[in-house]
Amino acid sequence: MQVKHLLLIATLALTAACSSNDVVDENLGEDALYQQAQTDLNNKSYTSAISKLRALESRYPFGRYAEQAQLELIYAYYKNVEPEAAKSSAERFIRLHPQHPDVDYAYYLRGLASFDQDRGLVARFLPLDLTKRDPGAARDSFNEFSQLTTRFPQSRYAPDAKARMIYLRNLLAAYEVHVGHYYLQRQAYVAAANRGRYVVENFQETPSVGDGLAIMVEAYQRLTLTEPANAALETLRLNYPEHASLVKGEFVPREKESDGRSWLARATLGLIETDTPLPPGQTRANLDVQRQYQEAKSQIPSELQPDAEHAEVEDSSESADRSWWSRMTFGLFD
Structure with missing residues (x-):
């Protein structure tokens, strides 16, 4: 079943690529261009509509349909599953026409483009857990809908934007929980605790x-x-x-505590121990540094090793007596 879905996706992508080569008649006037673009939008021929709307905007930048064409171009990009182009066009319209009576529509479409950015053709046919994906688009969408509801609280698009913001907030909170469990699995307990506290402090009233x-x-x-x-x-x-x-009021950890053994030791049930379990508060890196120090120290001839009680004094006096040239050359020319 999934193979059929992937073939359908490939067919749609090929069709879109072939239909993107539409050539707009240079002899079409402003009214004719706009009417043909409207016909394409009604027929859901969004690629063709994009070509005509862009031609209309470039040929008649100060015409009667210029601003309306810019708005409908945002919509055409959004419906054609081109979220980046839709967001760019929406931001351009907001920048050029901040007092336009329909500028709230541009804010709304910009939020929708980010909202659906992770819900492309693949996500429609394959089961994807959005709470485990990069939350960048969801965070952008939440911020963009927030701008809409703050600047235009009476907009007809505000109720839908608020409902989507609730969903996005729950999605972002669930993502933080996944990250927290990831840190628990990696025994990064400080980072896990910080993630858990971040959820509690910043995502109140979410599940x-x-x-x-x-x-x-x-x-x-x-x-x-x-x-x-x-x-x-x-x-x-x-x-x-x-x-x-x-469980009956008692806390049961979700992640099992690691015994600190290597994968080979666990696979062989301890018959082959490559590493001993780590003592509390130690890491493999710390143990490696200590081992390297002890190996280097053991290779020093006994006659060159200072007495323990004078080692610190001799080290300090030696450091003070050495010249800057000796220190720079690591004693090679002493």
């Missing part, structure tokens, strides 16, 4: 607030920070008693 609290509890418990973990857990119990992470 993800409980998930943000759960991330905070789990991250603080891994960090053995008892007080903030208990505070977050108490808030979770009080406000979200039915949350999935609470």
Whole structure:
């Protein structure tokens, strides 16, 4: 079934590419161009309509249909699934005609173009979780709809924009929760706690607030920070008693704590241990540096090693006695 969908997508893309070579008759007047563009829009021939609207704007920049053609060009780009072109045209119209009676329509179409930017032909046929995708377009759409509702609260497009903003806010909050769980899986507990707190502080009244609290509890418990973990857990119990992470009131971590062993040690059930488990507060990088230091120190001949009680004094005096030339050449010419 998915193969048929992909073939349909390829056919549509090929058709759009072939139909984009429309040549507009140079002898058409302003009225004729506009009427043909309207006919193309009504017939959903958006590529042809774009060609005629662009020709109308370039040939008659101060004509009676110039401003209307710019507005309808935004719509044609949006319907032709060209979000970047639609946004660029909308921003141009807003910049050139800030007092136009229909400028709120340009704001609305700009928000719609960003809103549908992640919902192209592929997303219509393939099951994609939008909460796990890059939220850049969703964030842009939220900000653009926010500008519309702030500047034109009485616009007829404001109610729809507000409804879409609620959806986008929930989407952005869910994305932050996914990132928080990613950090938990990577044992980046400080980053996970910060993400959870960000959700709680910035996305109130969204379904993800409980998930943000759960991330905070789990991250603080891994960090053995008892007080903030208990505070977050108490808030979770009080406000979200039915949350999935609470089983009979007790918190159950979602991510299993790693034992710090390598993949080879885990695959062989410990028969082949390549690395010992890390002590608390240590990282592989720290251990590597310490090992390299000890190996280098062990290779120094015993007669050249200073006494432990005089090592610090000798190191400091040696550093003070060495010339700048000696330090620059690392002692090669001492």
